[in-house]
Amino acid sequence: MLDIQGEKNKGFSHCDGFSRREFIKVGGMALGGLSLGQLLELEAKQGKGRQHKAVINIFLPGGPSHIDMFDMKPHATSEFRGEFNPISTNVPGIQICELFPKLAKIADKFSIIRSLHDSEGAHSAYQCMTGRTAREANSAPPGGWPNWGSWVSKLQGNNNGIPANVSLVYPTGAGWSKQGDGGFMGPAHAPMQLVEKDPSAKPQNMTLKDISLDRLDDRTRLRSAIDRFRRDVDNKGEMEGLDTYNAQALEILSDNGLVNALDLSMEDTKVVERYGVNDPAYQRDGAPKMIRNFCIARRLVEAGARVVSMNYSRWDWHGGDGMNFPRSRQEFPLLDQGLSSLIIDLHERGLDKDVTVVVWGEFGRTPRLNKNNSRDHWPRTSFALMAGGGLRHGQVIGTTDKNGSDVVERPLKFQEVFATMYHALGINPRLATVRDTGGRPQYLVDSGILPIRELI
Numbered sequence: 001m002l003d004i005q006g007e008k009n010k011g012f013s014h015c016d017g018f019s020r021r022e023f024i025k026v027g028g029m030a031l032g033g034l035s036l037g038q039l040l041e042l043e044a045k046q047g048k049g050r051q052h053k054a055v056i057n058i059f060l061p062g063g064p065s066h067i068d069m070f071d072m073k074p075h076a077t078s079e080f081r082g083e084f085n086p087i088s089t090n091v092p093g094i095q096i097c098e099l100f101p102k103l104a105k106i107a108d109k110f111s112i113i114r115s116l117h118d119s120e121g122a123h124s125a126y127q128c129m130t131g132r133t134a135r136e137a138n139s140a141p142p143g144g145w146p147n148w149g150s151w152v153s154k155l156q157g158n159n160n161g162i163p164a165n166v167s168l169v170y171p172t173g174a175g176w177s178k179q180g181d182g183g184f185m186g187p188a189h190a191p192m193q194l195v196e197k198d199p200s201a202k203p204q205n206m207t208l209k210d211i212s213l214d215r216l217d218d219r220t221r222l223r224s225a226i227d228r229f230r231r232d233v234d235n236k237g238e239m240e241g242l243d244t245y246n247a248q249a250l251e252i253l254s255d256n257g258l259v260n261a262l263d264l265s266m267e268d269t270k271v272v273e274r275y276g277v278n279d280p281a282y283q284r285d286g287a288p289k290m291i292r293n294f295c296i297a298r299r300l301v302e303a304g305a306r307v308v309s310m311n312y313s314r315w316d317w318h319g320g321d322g323m324n325f326p327r328s329r330q331e332f333p334l335l336d337q338g339l340s341s342l343i344i345d346l347h348e349r350g351l352d353k354d355v356t357v358v359v360w361g362e363f364g365r366t367p368r369l370n371k372n373n374s375r376d377h378w379p380r381t382s383f384a385l386m387a388g389g390g391l392r393h394g395q396v397i398g399t400t401d402k403n404g405s406d407v408v409e410r411p412l413k414f415q416e417v418f419a420t421m422y423h424a425l426g427i428n429p430r431l432a433t434v435r436d437t438g439g440r441p442q443y444l445v446d447s448g449i450l451p452i453r454e455l456i
Contacts, residue, residue, distance in 0.1 A: 052159050053425045054301035055389070056342070057148075057309045058294070058359045059128045059169070060335075061176035061286050062316030065365035065375055066383040067404040068328055069097050071114045073367070080367050080403045083325045091394045099332035102340035108394035109343050109352070110387035111455060115398020115407040118414060119363040121379035123316070124175030128360055129309060131418040131445060141436035146183030146190075148418055149307030151444050153189040154434050155427055162258055162304030167191035168293050169311045170199070173285030179309055184436040191309060194262060194300075199280040199288050261303040262296060271295065271345065276337045286314020291338040298345050301355050306425065315361055319372020324365075343387045356389030356424040358417060367404040381407050384417055389424035391455040415445045416452050423451040 067073060072086045072095065086095035089107030096104055096112075103110070120126075120133040127133055132145045149165035158164050169191070171177050182190035264272050272295060279289040289312070297308045313331060317324045339359060346352045364382035365375035381400050387393065399409035422429040422444055429449065433441035 052304065052306065053354050053356075053389075054306050054308070055152075055356045055358065055421050055425060056294075056297045056301065057129070057307065057421075058297075058339075058357065059125050059176075059309070059311045060313065060315045060359065060361040061125065061172060061174070061311050062123070062314050062361065063363045063365060063377055063382075064315040064361040065317075065324065065328070066114065066378075066381060066400075067365060067367055067375070068324070069100070069332070070112045070383050070385065071381075071400055071404055072097060073402060073404050076367075076403050079369055082369065084328070094394075094396055097332060099329065100336040102336045103343075106340060106343055109347060110357075110385055111391065111393045111395050111397060113384040113386065113397045113412060113417070113452070114381075114400055115410050115412050116360070116364075116382045116384055116414060116417070117380060117407045117411045119379035119382055121363055121377060122175065124178050124362060125169070125311060126175065126178045126180060127362060127414055129169075129179035131415045141184045141438065141440065141442060143184030143186070143437055145180065146185050147180035147309075148421075148444075149191055149309060150180075150182045150185050150189035151422075151432075151434060152306050152425060152427070154185050155432055156306055156425070158304070159306060160257065160304035162261075162300070163192040164306040165189060165191050165309075166258075166300055166305045166307070167193050167309045168195050168290075168297060168300075169193070169309055170195055170282075170287040170290075171197050172282075172287050172311065174316070176286060176311055176314075184442070185434060191307075194258075195290075195293075199278070199290055257303045258300075261299040261305075264292060264295065264299075267295065267299065271341075274337075275341045276334050283314030286316070287311040289313045289334065291334055294338040294342045295345070298342060298349075298351075298355070302349070302351070317374055318376055319370060319374035323372065324369075324374035339385075346388050352388045353390040354388075356391065356421055357387040358384055358421065359386075360384040360417075364404075378405075380405065386417070386420070386455065389421075391420070391424060393455075395454060397452065397454050412452065413449065415449045419445050419449050420451040420455055423456055 067080070068082050068084055072084065073081050074086050075081075085098050087098045087101065087104050088095055089104040091107040094107050094112070096107070120135065122134060124134065129147055130145055131148050137144060147165065153164035156164060167179060169177050169179050179191060182188060260266055272292060275295045276291040278292050282288050291312070293310055293312070297310060300308045315331070317327045342357060346355050346357070361382065363377055363379040366378045370376055381404065397410055398407060398412060400406060401408050419429040422432070427444070429444045429451070433443055436442050
C-alpha cells in the first residue's frame with residue numbers, strides 16, 4: 001500500500017529536484033505540458049499499448065469440492081456420490097453438476113482439469129498465487145519467492161499506464177489472502193492491492209494523501225508531498241520499489257484508467273446485472289461474495305492489467321461450520337452465473353483469445369462423506385477450470401478413480417497450470433528467467449515443468 005504524506009507549503013524542492021522520468025510520470029510538468037494520458041495516446045499510435053495478453057486468476061478459498069462440482073461420480077455408492085446429479089453439457093460426453101446449468105451450455109468455451117494431485121494440503125492461497133508451496137519457502141532465494149504476477153510484471157512491464165499485477169484479494173483468515181508479494185524482485189512488482197477489508201471502501205492505492213484529483217494541477221503541493229515521501233523512506237533502502245509505486249500512483253491520478261475500471265457505474269447496466277448481485281458480508285473467515293468483481297476483473301484487463309488475482313467467498317464446509325450440500329445449493333448457482341457471464345463477456349468482446357481465466361482452490365474434498373454428511377480436506381486430487389487465452393477448450397483433462405479418490409490418468413501439477421498461463425501470456429517458461437538479488441537467474445517454474453499439451 002502506498003501513502004504519500006504531504007504538508008502544504010512545507011519541504012518542497014523546485015523543478016530541478018526531479019528527474020526527467022519523474023516529470024513524465026507526473027504528467028503535464030514536462031514535454032511541453034503533455035499529460036500522461038496524451039503520452040500514452042502517442043505511445044498507442046506507435047504500436048504500444050495495443051491489445052495484450054492477460055490472466056484472471058480466481059481463487060475459491062477453502063477447498064471447493066471436485067466431486068460435487070466438475071468430477072461427479074453418479075455410479076459410486078451412496079457414501080461417495082453425494083446429493084447432486086450430473087447434467088450433460090453442450091460438449092458430448094462431458095457432464096458437470098446440475099447446479100451449473102449456465103456453464104453446461106458453454107462447455108465448449110472452457111476446459112476442466114480433473115487431475116491436480118500435488119496440493120500442499122494447507123488452507124492457504126499461496127500455492128494458487130505463486131505456484132510454490134509454503135515448504136518451498138525454505139529453499140527460496142533471498143527475499144523469497146514472488147507472487148506469480150510479479151514475474152509477469154518484471155518481464156512484460158506495465159501496460160497503458162496500468163500496473164501489470166493487480167489484486168482483488170480481500171483480507172481473510174486461514175491464509176486465504178496469502179498471495180505472496182514481490183519476493184526477490186522487490187515491492188515494485190508485488191500485486192497492487194485494489195480492495196480493502198470493507199468491500200465498499202475506496203482503495204488506498206487510489207489516493208495520495210492530501211492530494212485529491214482536483215488538486216493534481218497544484219504542482220507545488222504535489223512536489224511537496226513527493227519530496228516529503230522521499231525523505232521519509234530514503235533511509236530504508238526501498239527507493240527502487242517505492243519509486244515505482246510512486247510512479248504508478250501518479251499515473252493513476254493523472255490518467256484515471258484504473259479508477260474507471262473499478263467503477264461499475266461506467267459499465268452497461270444490463271451487463272453488470274448479468275453477473276449477479278454482490279453480498280459484501282464476509283463468509284466467516286473467508287472472502288465476501290463480491291460476484292461482480294468478475295466483471296471488474298474483465299474491466300481491469302481491458303484497461304491494461306496483465307494479471308488480475310481475486311478470492312471469492314468461502315468453500316470450507318465440513319459440517320460444523322456449514323453443511324456441504326446446503327452451502328453448495330447457495331454457492332454453486334451464483335458461481336455459475338458469475339463465471340459463465342465472464343466467459344461469455346470475453347467472447348462477445350473478442351477477448352477470448354487474449355484473456356485466460358483459471359478457477360481453482362487449494363485442494364479437493366474427501367470422496368467419502370463424513371458423519372455430518374459433508375466432506376473434509378483432500379489434497380490427493382483437485383480440479384481447475386480454464387477458459388479463454390486462445391487455448392483449446394471443450395475438453396476434460398485427467399481422470400480419477402471410480403470414487404474420485406486418486407488420479408489414474410494424466411496427473412498434473414499446479415506448476416503445469418502456471419506454465420500454461422505463462423505460455424498464454426506469450427512467455428516461454430522454459431527459457432525466461434529473472435535474476436535474483438545475488439545475480440542468479442531464476443526460472444518461472446521448476447525444471448521439467450511444461451505447459452499442458454492438451455491446451456496449447
